[in-house]
Amino acid sequence: MGRKGDFNVLGEVSRWDLVTAGVVLARLDTDPHLSFFTATEEPTVRALADLLVAQHDEPRVPVVEMMDKRLMAGETDGWHYADMPEDGDAWRQSLSALDEEATEQHGKGFAQLPLESQAALVQAVQDADQWRGFTAKHLWSLWTRYVCTAFYSHPWAWNEMGFGGPAYPRGYKNLGLDRREKWERPEADASDPVPWAERREQALRAQEKRVGTPRPRQPGVENVVPKRSEPNHR
Amino acid sequence: MSRLRDADVRARNESAWLLPTGPERTNHRLRADMRRYDECDEVDVAIVGCGAGGATLLQRLARAGASVVGFDAGPFWDPDADWVSDEAGSHKLYWTEPRVISGRDPVPLGSNNSGRGVGGSMIHYAGYTPRFHPSDFRTYSTDGVGADWPISYVELKPYYEAIEQELPVSGQSWPWGDPHRYPYSPQPLGGNGEVFVRGAHALGIPTRIGPVAIANGRFGNRPHCIYRGFCLQGCKVNAKASPLITHIPDALAHGAEIRANCMVTRVVVDDQGQATGVTYMTGGVEHFQPARLVVVAGYSIETPRLLLLSATKQFPDGLCNDHGLVGRHLMVQGAPQVAGRFDVEVRMYKAPPPEVSSEEFYETDPTKPYQRGFALQNISPLPITYSEHVAAQGHWGEALREYMRDYTHWAVMGSLCEFLPRYENSVTLAQETDRYGLPVADFSYSMCDNDRAVEEAAQKVQEDILKAAGATETIAVKRYAHLVGGCRMGADAGHGVVNADHQSFAVPNLYLVDGSVLPTQGSANPALTIMALAARCADRLRSRSRMGPLETECP
Numbered sequence: 001m002g003r004k005g006d007f008n009v010l011g012e013v014s015r016w017d018l019v020t021a022g023v024v025l026a027r028l029d030t031d032p033h034l035s036f037f038t039a040t041e042e043p044t045v046r047a048l049a050d051l052l053v054a055q056h057d058e059p060r061v062p063v064v065e066m067m068d069k070r071l072m073a074g075e076t077d078g079w080h081y082a083d084m085p086e087d088g089d090a091w092r093q094s095l096s097a098l099d100e101e102a103t104e105q106h107g108k109g110f111a112q113l114p115l116e117s118q119a120a121l122v123q124a125v126q127d128a129d130q131w132r133g134f135t136a137k138h139l140w141s142l143w144t145r146y147v148c149t150a151f152y153s154h155p156w157a158w159n160e161m162g163f164g165g166p167a168y169p170r171g172y173k174n175l176g177l178d179r180r181e182k183w184e185r186p187e188a189d190a191s192d193p194v195p196w197a198e199r200r201e202q203a204l205r206a207q208e209k210r211v212g213t214p215r216p217r218q219p220g221v222e223n224v225v226p227k228r229s230e231p232n233h234r
Numbered sequence: 235m236s237r238l239r240d241a242d243v244r245a246r247n248e249s250a251w252l253l254p255t256g257p258e259r260t261n262h263r264l265r266a267d268m269r270r271y272d273e274c275d276e277v278d279v280a281i282v283g284c285g286a287g288g289a290t291l292l293q294r295l296a297r298a299g300a301s302v303v304g305f306d307a308g309p310f311w312d313p314d315a316d317w318v319s320d321e322a323g324s325h326k327l328y329w330t331e332p333r334v335i336s337g338r339d340p341v342p343l344g345s346n347n348s349g350r351g352v353g354g355s356m357i358h359y360a361g362y363t364p365r366f367h368p369s370d371f372r373t374y375s376t377d378g379v380g381a382d383w384p385i386s387y388v389e390l391k392p393y394y395e396a397i398e399q400e401l402p403v404s405g406q407s408w409p410w411g412d413p414h415r416y417p418y419s420p421q422p423l424g425g426n427g428e429v430f431v432r433g434a435h436a437l438g439i440p441t442r443i444g445p446v447a448i449a450n451g452r453f454g455n456r457p458h459c460i461y462r463g464f465c466l467q468g469c470k471v472n473a474k475a476s477p478l479i480t481h482i483p484d485a486l487a488h489g490a491e492i493r494a495n496c497m498v499t500r501v502v503v504d505d506q507g508q509a510t511g512v513t514y515m516t517g518g519v520e521h522f523q524p525a526r527l528v529v530v531a532g533y534s535i536e537t538p539r540l541l542l543l544s545a546t547k548q549f550p551d552g553l554c555n556d557h558g559l560v561g562r563h564l565m566v567q568g569a570p571q572v573a574g575r576f577d578v579e580v581r582m583y584k585a586p587p588p589e590v591s592s593e594e595f596y597e598t599d600p601t602k603p604y605q606r607g608f609a610l611q612n613i614s615p616l617p618i619t620y621s622e623h624v625a626a627q628g629h630w631g632e633a634l635r636e637y638m639r640d641y642t643h644w645a646v647m648g649s650l651c652e653f654l655p656r657y658e659n660s661v662t663l664a665q666e667t668d669r670y671g672l673p674v675a676d677f678s679y680s681m682c683d684n685d686r687a688v689e690e691a692a693q694k695v696q697e698d699i700l701k702a703a704g705a706t707e708t709i710a711v712k713r714y715a716h717l718v719g720g721c722r723m724g725a726d727a728g729h730g731v732v733n734a735d736h737q738s739f740a741v742p743n744l745y746l747v748d749g750s751v752l753p754t755q756g757s758a759n760p761a762l763t764i765m766a767l768a769a770r771c772a773d774r775l776r777s778r779s780r781m782g783p784l785e786t787e788c789p
Contacts, residue, residue, distance in 0.1 A: 019315060020323070023323040024320055051631060052630050052631065052634075075325055076330055078328055078343050078345075080333075081334075082335065122630075126628065126630070145622070148625060152617040152621045152638070153323075153618060157638075160638070161639060163617055167319055167462035168462050172463070174584075175461060177425040177429070180579070184581075186579070196575060196707075197706070202636075203635070204633050207632045
């Protein structure tokens, strides 16, 4: 749920060009049938994708369905790291490795684990240099690129962000700080009852709870909690 | 721009007036009536690649009366039918055939720097079109790093001016490098641009709006920009310049042929060491087009790859590679990018991503511990690209979602850092093969200490500017932008693959006319310089052939 009240990108669909509308609306397809991922891989990839973009409830953005179509079509980013196989094989091998890691540590497949254990396993990949034969940061890049690209291509994700989506042929008229089009929405509560710094801390704490260990804050982040009384920058 | 100057441009390049005025963005009649050469006919010039270099050269040579065919591995785009106002849906604009990336600092390719289809990477570039500074042409002499070009800024200047009029470029008067003006007044600023200007001015750093290849107004039959923010996904409006609309229409009107969806697999060279034409694949079938002159304009990855793939008995290590320079000295710019959080809404995606620049830190500053410098520019990532920025902080799950939910409150700045040309940064052939069974490119990249120092400095200035503008938090990501080099021009065969006229030292009727020939890259986006070089090369070819059409006498 976003902070822009009832803002719904799809309310503007009649003002998009037909080619774009076709491409975006196709993403609303929720047919759960997968072609690329096998029945063995499916629960693992679903659990992993849910975790990476914190989708723990229905209705879900069909992230895995979109990734599946993309991998089936061989629609890669046009490169892969020299120490990684091509993307499709990298996905298969890493899902199988994730399941093996789960079985070694907990005696169950990744998807059968409670969220906290899944999160700890995934965090261990992000923190590692090498992980089960992968250069961990290259694997992390593969996972997050595919999952984020799918999630943030979906109109529901845009609603949450307040992003207007396709803007052709309509375009924008009101450029500049704190200026909106008629159909854009400000925050539902203009006084911002929970300031950004607090919301960020809440989210980081929720994430830590999942993973089970405190996350190091990046240098420079702690010192920027703003004073509530700071004037806006107009 | 006055009507008189519009008329001047139209007299030498009618492209903007050959586009339709109605609801369509493509002149389908012009394409249907395009001249088509027979494969039995030897044409004057075969050009491999229809991007910034190839398309500009094609238009100039067609105007000069030469018979010219331009090949492109990708489609002949129709902005109405082929492009969408959407990030993920724009996947096909990029070169997504397989490539391997390696080295200590591997550089991701694809959407960030590699185009495919007629118009090349300028279809998805942001639209920034700065000139190089005069110093960029002699960094070795003046700063002891990089390389000297075999030509100077002064030789390229008239071509910069010509291309700036043809695109055309809008922006404020430019105080840096060789000070100059732009044909069109600057674009209005969005929230992202306002933040940059305010923060920079608070610190005493001068900024200028532009230079952006989007007319502030109509130009020929090209409409005004609608500020929809999807410049990097191909301009459906026809407002942002790319060769597809700035040079290809005029080339077709003067008898050039475009052969799209044709992947050139080999430059064929005979036993005398002369190029005789190109082999290409289309529809799964191999063809051969004979040509008196072959131009490769496939950009920094595919140009060296094609030369390496074209090895013969006489050239066992690849064409033009007698001195081991093909695929070498490839450069990317460091492009650290910083986002800043503001209490007000910025909505950075409203307005074109290219807005404001500063070249205040472009030149070597003797008080700094590094040579050369960087440029600052606005950039406005859309949701998917911005999620990469957030994920690069290590955030995932709830934290990633919360940052993304706050999207409208963030402003983003980018920078271009001059990384130095190094022999070890290279394209070689990988073991892996593509769908034609040809080895794919392995692009290896490793930064040097000077590169890292410039990158750090650029990031620091951006953080300072955003904080000075009132940002309550900044998050930075290190990334790369642009490709140039790989087949650089040099004074002699020991120092370059081609000479100052783009002619290869090894095969006299083989020319390279694209970003691969740049010996240094400055801190400027390369598109304008590549086009200016192509326009200059066309003049050099014409003067070599002396009178009129090239077919009378080919170099």
